[in-house]
Amino acid sequence: MTITTTLIDESPWAVRPQGVQHPLTRTRHDDIVSLPRAVRSEWIKMTSIRSNPTILASSVVIGLLLSWIIATFVRTDPDTHEVFTVAQTFIFSTWLSTVLAAITGTLMFTSEVQHGTLSAVVTAQPARWVTVVAKAAIAAGFGLAMGVLAMIGGFSGATLSGLDMGDTSGMAATALRGLMVASVAAVLGLGVGMIIRHSSAAVSTLLVWALVLENIVRTVAPPTTSRFLPFSAADHLLGIKSASDTAATAVVALSRVQDAFLYIGYAAAALVIGTVLLYRRDTN
Amino acid sequence: MITVSGLTKQYGKRTAVDDMTFEVAAGRVTGFVGPNGAGKSTTMRMMVGLTRPDRGSVRYHGVEYTDLPRPARIVGSVLDARCMHPGRTARNHLRAIAALSGVPGRRVDDVLDEVGLDSAADQRAGGFSLGMRQRLALAGALLGEPEVLLLDEPSNGLDPDGIRWLRVWLTDFAAHGGTVFVSSHLIGELAMFADDLVVVGGGKLLASEPVTATLARGDSTVVVHTPHAAELARLLDLSELSADVAGDRVSVQGATTAAVSQIAFDHRIHVVEITETSRSLEDILLDMTGASAEFASA
Numbered sequence: 001m002t003i004t005t006t007l008i009d010e011s012p013w014a015v016r017p018q019g020v021q022h023p024l025t026r027t028r029h030d031d032i033v034s035l036p037r038a039v040r041s042e043w044i045k046m047t048s049i050r051s052n053p054t055i056l057a058s059s060v061v062i063g064l065l066l067s068w069i070i071a072t073f074v075r076t077d078p079d080t081h082e083v084f085t086v087a088q089t090f091i092f093s094t095w096l097s098t099v100l101a102a103i104t105g106t107l108m109f110t111s112e113v114q115h116g117t118l119s120a121v122v123t124a125q126p127a128r129w130v131t132v133v134a135k136a137a138i139a140a141g142f143g144l145a146m147g148v149l150a151m152i153g154g155f156s157g158a159t160l161s162g163l164d165m166g167d168t169s170g171m172a173a174t175a176l177r178g179l180m181v182a183s184v185a186a187v188l189g190l191g192v193g194m195i196i197r198h199s200s201a202a203v204s205t206l207l208v209w210a211l212v213l214e215n216i217v218r219t220v221a222p223p224t225t226s227r228f229l230p231f232s233a234a235d236h237l238l239g240i241k242s243a244s245d246t247a248a249t250a251v252v253a254l255s256r257v258q259d260a261f262l263y264i265g266y267a268a269a270a271l272v273i274g275t276v277l278l279y280r281r282d283t284n
Numbered sequence: 285m286i287t288v289s290g291l292t293k294q295y296g297k298r299t300a301v302d303d304m305t306f307e308v309a310a311g312r313v314t315g316f317v318g319p320n321g322a323g324k325s326t327t328m329r330m331m332v333g334l335t336r337p338d339r340g341s342v343r344y345h346g347v348e349y350t351d352l353p354r355p356a357r358i359v360g361s362v363l364d365a366r367c368m369h370p371g372r373t374a375r376n377h378l379r380a381i382a383a384l385s386g387v388p389g390r391r392v393d394d395v396l397d398e399v400g401l402d403s404a405a406d407q408r409a410g411g412f413s414l415g416m417r418q419r420l421a422l423a424g425a426l427l428g429e430p431e432v433l434l435l436d437e438p439s440n441g442l443d444p445d446g447i448r449w450l451r452v453w454l455t456d457f458a459a460h461g462g463t464v465f466v467s468s469h470l471i472g473e474l475a476m477f478a479d480d481l482v483v484v485g486g487g488k489l490l491a492s493e494p495v496t497a498t499l500a501r502g503d504s505t506v507v508v509h510t511p512h513a514a515e516l517a518r519l520l521d522l523s524e525l526s527a528d529v530a531g532d533r534v535s536v537q538g539a540t541t542a543a544v545s546q547i548a549f550d551h552r553i554h555v556v557e558i559t560e561t562s563r564s565l566e567d568i569l570l571d572m573t574g575a576s577a578e579f580a581s582a
Contacts, residue, residue: 123332
């Protein structure tokens with residue numbers, strides 16, 4: 001009598017068409033290895049939407065226009081009565097680009113919720129922190145590009161309008177701070193978007209906070225308190241003075257390094273809270 | 285093989301899914317049916333980690349979805365065909381998913397071709413019909429060449445040709461060892477290609493069985509046309525079969541044609557015509573889920 005035995009591969013992956021054997025469960029190593037893929041996916045999303053190149057282009061246009069308006073119609077600093085120079089003017093539009101970068105960062109997440117594509121993201125990558133890191137990296141890169149283009153526009157507009165170059169010794173440091181502010185703003189916006197989720201609500205909250213609430217707090221609260229506000233720190237980093245600033249404001253102002261840490265801290269906190277909520281909430 | 289064990293989800297005081305336990309076998313198409321509000325979508329969302337169950341688990345070959353190293357290579361899912369950015373082309377939509385899933389970019393063209401969207405690959409999804417969106421969503425699910433497909437109402441928006449294509453495609457997928465778990469309101473459509481059914485109502489599991497077993501739940505009626513109706517009815521009564529006479533016709537419930545014709549033959553009763561009518565799967569399922577329907581028609 002002949003007994004024939006057949007070995008049946010009962011492993012979960014036995015029927016895979018490629019015959020590829022995978023480890024049974026996901027490990028931290030798998031998550032880390034998948035990070036470049038997640039970044040690539042976010043890059044594809046960012047570059048495949050027509051509005052994003054338009055926003056980038058608008059950064060240049062805003063820089064050009066603002067510098068031209070200042071050179072043509074304002075001409076002198078209302079505080080010092082000195083004529084504006086290229087070295088001063090090139091950074092002015094960075095604040096507006098910073099706001100646009102923050103809005104873009106917000107929409108990077110809220111549009112996923114709005115269009116339901118977040119479910120595809122979460123099912124493709126169950127390690128949600130990987131997606132957050134990838135989105136933050138792309139948001140920071142986009143903010144950086146916004147800052148660079150705003151400065152190119154600002155510089156070009158000021159130069160073409162005939163302003164003198166002025167003292168250029170601090171330009172590089174100012175430019176670096178401006179790039180940091182724009183880049184971190186996009187990450188801060190992403191964090192706000194992850195917390196609020198609804199596009200209109202998140203963008204309105206961000207704008208009302210930056211343009212209205214902070215100004216009210218800066219007017220009402222003592223400078224020892226208002227110096228800790230996120231956009232106050234951003235203003236200080238960009239060298240922008242507020243109408244509510246007093247002599248006491250300058251006395252108690254944080255150093256630029258402290259401002260940088262404070263500003264980055266707000267963005268990091270928003271991102272961490274958003275990540276915790278991403279894990280806790282159901283994905284619709 | 286999918287194993288759903290004690291799956292439970294509550295929203296406030298409402299229990300959307302209540303201790304649901306069933307298995308979905310490989311190589312078969314399993315239909316997931318139940319009325320609106322029965323907990324189908326919540327269950328399917330829990331099956332891919334979008335909704336966190338309060339209790340219970342869903343395992344694919346013993347591994348929970350969120351623990352799968354590359355889930356897209358094991359499970360492909362379509363839970364909402366509308367989920368795509370309207371400003372992104374079909375190709376870019378799939379490229380983004382492929383990159384995140386760790387699937388080679390060349391698969392994008394393969395799946396677009398497979399679902400018949402190759403000619404619309406560079407069109408923006410915002411201009412797609414619901415049927416095209418269904419096909420694109422299915423293409424996304426197929427990117428990782430998964431062995432399991434979870435589809436929620438996949439024939440919504442498809443034209444008759446598309447529905448037939450989907451039916452053939454899913455049957456073929458299962459025939460090659462794939463696992464198909466598909467929810468649908470089109471019970472007649474499901475009856476044409478599902479092997480098994482998971483029936484739910486009010487968040488509870490009502491049945492998990494082969495379609496043939498579900499069909500057996502519906503009693504058939506045998507109608508005999510004979511000039512000797514009264515005599516046949518008497519003989520059927522003697523055989524403990526309930527018969528009703530109306531003129532020259534005898535109706536017998538819960539009997540088979542073979543049993544009734546045998547009695548007539550044994551007693552030399554002339555039969556003009558004998559027919560068997562059975563209840564449709566739709567009728568049977570409506571009866572099964574009727575008591576649990578959250579939104580019933582008047």
